Amino acid sequence: MRLKTWILLLPLLFLSSCFEFIEEISFETEQAGTFELTLNCSQSRVRLKNILKLDTFMGYNLPEQYEISNKLYEISNALKLAKGISNIDHNSDNDQFIYNIKFHFDSIKNLNIALNLIAAMESKIQRLPYMNLYEYSDGSFKRLQVPPDSLVQNSRQDHIKLFEGATVTTIYRFKKTVENVSNPNAVISKSKTAVMLKQKVTELATKPSLLNNTIRLK
Amino acid sequence: MKSKFIYLICLLSVLQTGFSLDLKKCIPNDATYVMSINFGNLNSKSNGLDYLKYIKSLINENSYDYYYGDGYEQACQLVSIKDILEKPSEFGIDLNSQAYIYQKNSQLYSGKTYLFKLSNESVFETKMTTNECSKSKAFITKQTDNGKIIMSEKYVIGINKGVAFIFVNDNNSFELEEEGDGEMENSDYYYYGYRKRYNENTYKDSIYEAEVAAYRVKTDSLLYIKANQSGTEEYSQMVEAYIEIDPEIIERAKLRLKERQEEELRKKIEKLTGDFQTILAEKSLSIASDRNFSRIDKDNNDVIIFFNNPMTYLGKILNPFSRRSNRYNKNEPRPAATTIYTSNISAAYVLNFDKGLVRFKTLNSFGDEAFKMLKKAYDKKPDPNLLKYVEGTNLMAYLSSTFNTKEVVNFYEKCYFEILGNAYFSKYDINIPPTIELFWAMLDKELLFGTCTDRKLFAINGFIETKISYKSYEYDEDFQSKEVTKEKIVKTPRMVLVLGIDNKENALKLFRIISKFSAFTKVKDNVILASASRDMQMNLYIVMTEDAFILTNDAVLALEKQTGYPKDKQIQKEEQKFILSHNMTMRIFTDKLFKAINENYPSESGEMKRISDIATNLGDFIFYDNEMSDNLYITEGTLSLTNSSENSLGILLKLFNRL
Numbered sequence: 001m002r003l004k005t006w007i008l009l010l011p012l013l014f015l016s017s018c019f020e021f022i023e024e025i026s027f028e029t030e031q032a033g034t035f036e037l038t039l040n041c042s043q044s045r046v047r048l049k050n051i052l053k054l055d056t057f058m059g060y061n062l063p064e065q066y067e068i069s070n071k072l073y074e075i076s077n078a079l080k081l082a083k084g085i086s087n088i089d090h091n092s093d094n095d096q097f098i099y100n101i102k103f104h105f106d107s108i109k110n111l112n113i114a115l116n117l118i119a120a121m122e123s124k125i126q127r128l129p130y131m132n133l134y135e136y137s138d139g140s141f142k143r144l145q146v147p148p149d150s151l152v153q154n155s156r157q158d159h160i161k162l163f164e165g166a167t168v169t170t171i172y173r174f175k176k177t178v179e180n181v182s183n184p185n186a187v188i189s190k191s192k193t194a195v196m197l198k199q200k201v202t203e204l205a206t207k208p209s210l211l212n213n214t215i216r217l218k
Numbered sequence: 219m220k221s222k223f224i225y226l227i228c229l230l231s232v233l234q235t236g237f238s239l240d241l242k243k244c245i246p247n248d249a250t251y252v253m254s255i256n257f258g259n260l261n262s263k264s265n266g267l268d269y270l271k272y273i274k275s276l277i278n279e280n281s282y283d284y285y286y287g288d289g290y291e292q293a294c295q296l297v298s299i300k301d302i303l304e305k306p307s308e309f310g311i312d313l314n315s316q317a318y319i320y321q322k323n324s325q326l327y328s329g330k331t332y333l334f335k336l337s338n339e340s341v342f343e344t345k346m347t348t349n350e351c352s353k354s355k356a357f358i359t360k361q362t363d364n365g366k367i368i369m370s371e372k373y374v375i376g377i378n379k380g381v382a383f384i385f386v387n388d389n390n391s392f393e394l395e396e397e398g399d400g401e402m403e404n405s406d407y408y409y410y411g412y413r414k415r416y417n418e419n420t421y422k423d424s425i426y427e428a429e430v431a432a433y434r435v436k437t438d439s440l441l442y443i444k445a446n447q448s449g450t451e452e453y454s455q456m457v458e459a460y461i462e463i464d465p466e467i468i469e470r471a472k473l474r475l476k477e478r479q480e481e482e483l484r485k486k487i488e489k490l491t492g493d494f495q496t497i498l499a500e501k502s503l504s505i506a507s508d509r510n511f512s513r514i515d516k517d518n519n520d521v522i523i524f525f526n527n528p529m530t531y532l533g534k535i536l537n538p539f540s541r542r543s544n545r546y547n548k549n550e551p552r553p554a555a556t557t558i559y560t561s562n563i564s565a566a567y568v569l570n571f572d573k574g575l576v577r578f579k580t581l582n583s584f585g586d587e588a589f590k591m592l593k594k595a596y597d598k599k600p601d602p603n604l605l606k607y608v609e610g611t612n613l614m615a616y617l618s619s620t621f622n623t624k625e626v627v628n629f630y631e632k633c634y635f636e637i638l639g640n641a642y643f644s645k646y647d648i649n650i651p652p653t654i655e656l657f658w659a660m661l662d663k664e665l666l667f668g669t670c671t672d673r674k675l676f677a678i679n680g681f682i683e684t685k686i687s688y689k690s691y692e693y694d695e696d697f698q699s700k701e702v703t704k705e706k707i708v709k710t711p712r713m714v715l716v717l718g719i720d721n722k723e724n725a726l727k728l729f730r731i732i733s734k735f736s737a738f739t740k741v742k743d744n745v746i747l748a749s750a751s752r753d754m755q756m757n758l759y760i761v762m763t764e765d766a767f768i769l770t771n772d773a774v775l776a777l778e779k780q781t782g783y784p785k786d787k788q789i790q791k792e793e794q795k796f797i798l799s800h801n802m803t804m805r806i807f808t809d810k811l812f813k814a815i816n817e818n819y820p821s822e823s824g825e826m827k828r829i830s831d832i833a834t835n836l837g838d839f840i841f842y843d844n845e846m847s848d849n850l851y852i853t854e855g856t857l858s859l860t861n862s863s864e865n866s867l868g869i870l871l872k873l874f875n876r877l
Contacts, residue, residue, distance in 0.1 A: 020690065042689040043706065046755040171697045183859050188694040
C-alpha cells in the first residue's frame with residue numbers, strides 16, 4: 001500500500017472529526033522501556049465503515065480494513081528483526097477501529113532506529129530522511145520535532161481543517177521524578193513521574209513543533 | 219447588374235444548401251445510441267468559459283482489443299477527438315454547430331462514429347493523412363461515390379460534402395471471418411476461438427512482427443550470407459551488423475511490413491467498403507425518420523442522448539446465459555423471435571441550459587402492448603392520506619412515487635420471459651428457463667407486490683439527535699490509561715418513508731415476521747425499533763398504522779403521531795396538490811438543505827465552505843412525470859439557480875471552477 005494511502009487514512013476521519021492518536025513510553029531505566037502507539041477511531045467508526053466501502057475518497061485510494069491489520073502484522077514482523085527491540089505485540093479491533101502496537105526497546109538509539117524502520121517501510125516512494133524522534137542526555141529526555149515535511153503537513157490544508165476534534169496525546173512515564181518541562185501545554189502527574197501532552201491535529205498540521213518537549217529529570 | 223448579383227448569391231446559397239448533408243440523415247436507424255451536442259448553443263451559453271473539458275473527460279479513446287489484434291498494444295491514433303475539441307480550427311472542424319456521436323454494431327464490426335461539420339475540408343484531410351500515425355502504420359485512402367475514405371485498422375475517416383465522419387473501431391483491428399468458417403461445428407467453437415487468435419495469418423504480436431522483420435532482413439540482404447558465414451547466431455548481433463553496413467535496412471523492413479499490413483487492410487476494405495460508403499451518405503432509413511428520435515430532435519436542444527431499443531442490450535444483461543449461448547449458437551438457427559413487449563422501446567435524455575435554469579427531460583417510448591400494461595400500472599393515483607405522516611415545517615426534500623407494482627412486475631415478467639424465449643440454449647442449459655419459470659410461479663406475488671409497494675413517500679424534514687457510544691480512554695493521577703465507554707450526541711437527518719398499505723392481512727403477516735428478527739425490539743404492539751448500532755448511526759422505527767407502514771428515525775412520529783400531524787403542520791397545500799397530481803414527484807429544497815447541513819455540522823473545512831458556496835447559488839430541484847400518452851412516458855426536471863439573469867451553464871461552470 002502506498003504511503004499516500006496511509007497518510008490519508010487519517011483525513012478520512014475528518015468527516016466525523018474525531019480520533020485519538022496516543023504515543024506512550026514507559027521507561028524502566030534511563031534508556032530502556034516500553035513504547036506503545038494507539039490509533040483510536042471509535043468515535044468515527046460508522047462513517048469510517050461507510051467510507052471504506054468506497055475505492056477512493058476525495059481522490060485518495062482507500063485501504064481495505066484487513067489491509068490495515070495486515071500492515072500492523074508486517075510492521076510487527078519487521079520489528080522482530082530490529083536490534084534491541086523485543087516483546088512486540090499488536091492489536092486490531094476492526095469493530096471499533098482501534099489499532100495498537102507495543103514493543104520493548106533496550107535503548108533510545110534503538111527505538112529511533114525502529115521508528116525509522118517503520119517510516120521507511122511506508123515511504124518507499126517518497127523517502128523520508130532519518131530522524132531522531134527522542135533523545136536522552138544530561139538528565140533530560142527530549143521529544144524532538146519531526147521534519148517540516150511531516151505526514152500531516154503533506155495533506156492539503158483544507159483537508160486538515162476537517163480534523164477538528166482529532167487529538168494527538170503523548171504520555172511519558174519515568175522511574176525518576178520530573179523536575180520541569182519545556183512545553184507549557186504539558187502536564188506533570190501528581191506523583192511527578194509522568195508527563196502528558198495533548199494537542200489538536202489541526203494545530204499540529206501548521207506547527208509540528210507543538211509536540212516538542214524537553215523533560216528535565218531529577 | 220445588382221439584381222443579377224443577388225440572383226447569383228441566392229443560387230449559390232440554394233446550391234450550398236442543396237449539397238450540404240443533413241447530419242441526422244447520415245445516422246443509420248439501427249444505431250445503438252445517438253448523442254447530439256449543439257456546440258453552437260453551448261458556446262453562446264457558456265459565457266466564454268471552458269465547458270469542453272467536461273465533455274472531453276467523458277470521451278474514452280483508449281479502448282483495448284483484449285482478444286485479437288496487436289497483443290494488448292494500444293492502436294495508433296490517426297485522430298484524437300480530444301484534440302479536435304481542443305483545437306477545432308487546426309483540424310478544419312466547425313465547432314459552432316451541431317455534432318453527433320453514434321454507436322453502430324454489426325456482424326463485421328462495432329464502433330462509435332463522430333459526425334462534425336467541416337469548415338475546411340482540405341485542412342482536415344491534410345491533418346488526417348500527414349500525421350505520425352499515418353506515416354508509420356498502414357492506412358489507405360480511397361475515393362468513393364460518397365466522398366473520400368481514409369482507413370486504418372482502428373479508424374475509418376470519411377469526408378463528404380463538408381462533413382467529417384470519424385469511425386473509431388471498438389477493437390484495435392477489423393477481424394473479418396475467413397470464408398468457410400461458417401461451416402464449423404458448434405462444438406468446435408472454443409477451439410476455433412483459440413485457433414483464430416493464434417492463426418498465423420491473423421495473429422500479430424510484437425514477437426511475430428519482429429520475426430517477420432527479421433525474415434525480411436535476412437532474405438533481402440546478401441549481407442545475410444556474410445553474417446551467416448561469420449558464425450553468429452544471435453539475432454540482435456546480426457541485425458546490428460546489418461545496420462552498421464546498411465543503415466537503411468531496418469527502414470526498408472519496416473516499410474515492407476507496412477505494405478504487408480496495407481495489403482491486408484486493402485482486402486478488408488474491399489469487404490467493408492460497401493458498409494462504409496453508406497455511412498458517408500444520407501440514408502432513406504436514417505435515425506431522422508425514426509418516430510421516437512424525431513420527437514426529441516425538434517426543439518433545438520443543447521444535448522440529447524437517445525438509446526435505440528435498449529431492450530436488445532438489456533436482454534444480454536438480463537439473460538444470464540447470453541454469453542454462453544452466443545458462443546455455442548454462432549451459426550445455429552435461432553427460434554423465431556417474438557418481440558411483443560421488447561421491441562420498439564427507446565429511451566432519450568434531453569438537457570437544456572436556460573437563464574437561471576437547467577432543464578432535463580427523459581422520454582421513454584414503448585410498443586403498443588408494453589404501453590397498455592404500463593399505462594394500466596400508472597393509472598393508480600397518489601394517496602392524499604399518506605401526506606399526513608410528513609411534518610412540513612422543515613421539509614428539505616421529498617420523493618413520491620405511485621404505480622401499480624403488480625402491473626409493472628407483470629410487464630417485466632413478460633419482457634424477461636420473452637428475452638429468454640428468444641435466446642438459444644444448448645442442450646445442457648435447456649432446462650434452466652423452465653426452472654426459472656417454475657421458481658417465479660411459486661412466489662407469492664400478492665404478498666411481495668400487492669401489500670405495500672404501490673404508494674411511497676419519502677421525506678427529509680430537519681435533523682434529530684441520537685446518542686451513540688464509543689471507546690475512549692481516561693487517565694489516573696499517574697496518567698495510566700483505562701479504556702472506557704463514552705456517549706456522544708450525533709445529528710442525523712430526520713427521515714420518514716411512508717408505504718401505503720393495500721392488503722391489511724398481508725401487511726400484518728409481514729410485520730409479524732419482521733418483528734421476529736433479533737435486530738428489532740417491540741416498543742408497542744404496532745411499533746418495532748432497531749436501535750443505533752455500529753453499522754447504523756440512528757434508531758430506526760417501523761410503525762404499522764391503519765393505512766401505512768412508516769419507517770422513520772423520528773421517535774415523536776413513531777410513538778406520538780401515529781394518526782399523523784394536524785393539517786396546519788403538514789406539507790403546504792400547493793405542494794400537496796403538486797404531489798397528488800403526478801405519479802412521480804421529487805423536490806429538493808437545495809438551499810434549505812445545504813444551509814441545514816452547514817448549521818448542523820459546523821466546520822471550518824474547505825468542504826463545508828464549498829457547500830456554503832453551492833448553497834448560495836442553487837435554488838430548488840424539481841422532478842415530476844407526465845401522464846402517459848401516445849406510447850410515451852415523460853419525466854421532466856429543473857434545477858433553478860438563484861441568479862436568474864445569466865444562463866445557467868455559465869453560472870455552473872463558474873461554480874465548478876471554484877470547487
